[in-house]
Amino acid sequence: MTTKFEKKLKTRRALMDAALALVSEGKHYSSLSLRVVAKRAGVVPNAFYRHFTGLDELGLALSDEIGLLLRQLMRTARLKGLAADSMIADSVDFYMDNVRESPALFRFMAQSLTGGSPAMRQAIRLELGHFAKEMVMDLNSLRVLSDMSAVDLDMLGHLVITTVSSVTTELLDLPEDRENLVSEIRERTIKQVRLIFIGAGGWDKPSKKKRGKKS
Amino acid sequence: MTTKFEKKLKTRRALMDAALALVSEGKHYSSLSLRVVAKRAGVVPNAFYRHFTGLDELGLALSDEIGLLLRQLMRTARLKGLAADSMIADSVDFYMDNVRESPALFRFMAQSLTGGSPAMRQAIRLELGHFAKEMVMDLNSLRVLSDMSAVDLDMLGHLVITTVSSVTTELLDLPEDRENLVSEIRERTIKQVRLIFIGAGGWDKPSKKKRGKKS
DNA sequence: AACAAGAGTGTACAGCTGTACACAAACAGG
DNA sequence: CCTGTTTGTGTACAGCTGTACACTCTTGTT
Structure with missing residues (x-):
């Protein structure tokens, strides 16, 4: 039961890291878009919703x-x-x-x-x-x-x-x-x-x- | 020569005030869009360019x-x-x-x-x-x-x-x-x-x- | 072995984005 | 009065936005 769970946590982490990376590159968090965060994390935009309801979360x-x-x-x-x-x-x-x-x-x-x-x-x-x-x-x-x-x-x-x-x-x-x-x-x-x-x-x-x- | 010049300053002011108003309402400046600022100022989006080259300016x-x-x-x-x-x-x-x-x-x-x-x-x-x-x-x-x-x-x-x-x-x-x-x-x-x-x-x-x- | 759950995909769409272009109206200086 | 400048408009378009829907796998449970 660990494997699948860990995998999920891994992409969740990827999403958070992607957002941080973009912020680190000079963008303001509130100007980020769900799509570019997802792309940066290496997932398709829709996958985002499996982890967060939106950028606020x-x-x-x-x-x-x-x-x-x-x-x-x-x-x-x-x-x-x-x-x-x-x-x-x-x-x-x-x-x-x-x-x-x-x-x-x-x-x-x-x-x-x-x-x-x-x-x-x-x-x-x-x-x-x-x-x-x-x-x-x-x-x-x-x-x-x-x-x-x-x-x-x-x-x-x-x-x-x-x-x-x-x-x-x-x-x-x-x-x-x-x-x-x-x-x-x-x-x-x-x-x-x-x-x-x-x-x-x-x-x-x-x-x-x-x-x-x-x- | 004053009239026309003053009018220009006036809409310039309106644009700046519009941006400030939006910021005051909780939005972050870097998440504003040229179009909503223009709309808020009561001008058409394109008029923006008569005063600033973009939001940065x-x-x-x-x-x-x-x-x-x-x-x-x-x-x-x-x-x-x-x-x-x-x-x-x-x-x-x-x-x-x-x-x-x-x-x-x-x-x-x-x-x-x-x-x-x-x-x-x-x-x-x-x-x-x-x-x-x-x-x-x-x-x-x-x-x-x-x-x-x-x-x-x-x-x-x-x-x-x-x-x-x-x-x-x-x-x-x-x-x-x-x-x-x-x-x-x-x-x-x-x-x-x-x-x-x-x-x-x-x-x-x-x-x-x-x-x-x-x- | 069969099944249910759920993470990730692909397609789709309406709405918004910046900006290019051609135009209208107002005003300035001649 | 007329003519060139300049502010503001309308239309247009390509690209991005969030998100809905139906889907394919992979995985854990029965």
């Missing part, structure tokens, strides 16, 4: 894959047990390596975050939020910054994720011939994260100047 | 418009001469107000930053970079943070712009019925920028721990 499947990748990334980063003194630099390096290793998925992620269907946007934002949350939990268990309130920790996690993930597109858009800029981006990002944590260290709880105008 | 025109808007935004913010104590909160408010006032353009900006044609991406990144640069210049002339090096100031500007502009999509994606979340986003963003400036205040020039591995 394929997109959601890819979103799930991103969630998986992010979780995996977080887990192995955790296993590495980074040294405290080089933790920031190592984490940034690790993220950048991952981006450069799965460019298609990250490109899809970046695209869908601002331009996908509402469902896809939400799915990916959820994954990123999850990612931020775990990071904050780690920070907390490491007894760093433990004097921040829960809301402020969330705020911090959100800020770090935003900063790092904004590097994604920048990295993927580097022309092939100017790859030397990678280290420049790396240095800048490390500085940025370090600056953020300096700020977090000097963060004085919601003492003075709380409620501003409430919109 | 229209997109670049819209990018220019974003540049204009950002420059304008920066200028009026400067004229306001914000008070030092509430400067951060006021700036965030000002930006958010602008986003909510021209949602279509900002949506287009957010989309094109990650998903447009290479030319469009570059154009918009350039505008944002310009924006960051001016901000840094302002900070410098205000004699704040004058002990940072030029590179570090760039890094700081980039970080602030990234943080604030990442709010754009979040803001535009709010479901109509949960607009109360706006103030939540506002509070968080203000905190984030404030934290960044705390970090910048505690920033110790490139003293120790400089060169990391060079990729």
Whole structure:
């Protein structure tokens, strides 16, 4: 019973890879057509329907894959047990390596975050939020910054994720011939994260100047 | 000679507005078709060519418009001469107000930053970079943070712009019925920028721990 | 060995796509 | 007033789009 089942999964994979390949070549996911995806996957257009009801569903499947990748990334980063003194630099390096290793998925992620269907946007934002949350939990268990309130920790996690993930597109858009800029981006990002944590260290709880105008 | 010329500009505007309207309704710019844009603008498809060679050119025109808007935004913010104590909160408010006032353009900006044609991406990144640069210049002339090096100031500007502009999509994606979340986003963003400036205040020039591995 | 399930194929069609061509109407400058 | 320019129209067409239908295999189950 495995053989046939595996075969099905295989073409399903081929379809997803085809979509990713096209995205990787510069096309936007929302401008793809079922037909060219199918052709790229080496199947006839109609075969597409045996796996997905349409491109939207394929997109959601890819979103799930991103969630998986992010979780995996977080887990192995955790296993590495980074040294405290080089933790920031190592984490940034690790993220950048991952981006450069799965460019298609990250490109899809970046695209869908601002331009996908509402469902896809939400799915990916959820994954990123999850990612931020775990990071904050780690920070907390490491007894760093433990004097921040829960809301402020969330705020911090959100800020770090935003900063790092904004590097994604920048990295993927580097022309092939100017790859030397990678280290420049790396240095800048490390500085940025370090600056953020300096700020977090000097963060004085919601003492003075709380409620501003409430919109 | 004005009449005919103005008329031409008018339909050109109609075409651009039509594209923006479609984007605002949830479609991605790269999935628009010349025909529906023309129809939306109230002209026959062929008339499109009297103004643009294709959708790419229209997109670049819209990018220019974003540049204009950002420059304008920066200028009026400067004229306001914000008070030092509430400067951060006021700036965030000002930006958010602008986003909510021209949602279509900002949506287009957010989309094109990650998903447009290479030319469009570059154009918009350039505008944002310009924006960051001016901000840094302002900070410098205000004699704040004058002990940072030029590179570090760039890094700081980039970080602030990234943080604030990442709010754009979040803001535009709010479901109509949960607009109360706006103030939540506002509070968080203000905190984030404030934290960044705390970090910048505690920033110790490139003293120790400089060169990391060079990729 | 016979059968049912289902993955993939081939054909078909209506609708949309960009764009080429010839034309109409409006306006400018002479 | 008339004549050349230029904006917008109508028609046309070849190519692509999603998807419906009937089909052939291959495979797992009885």
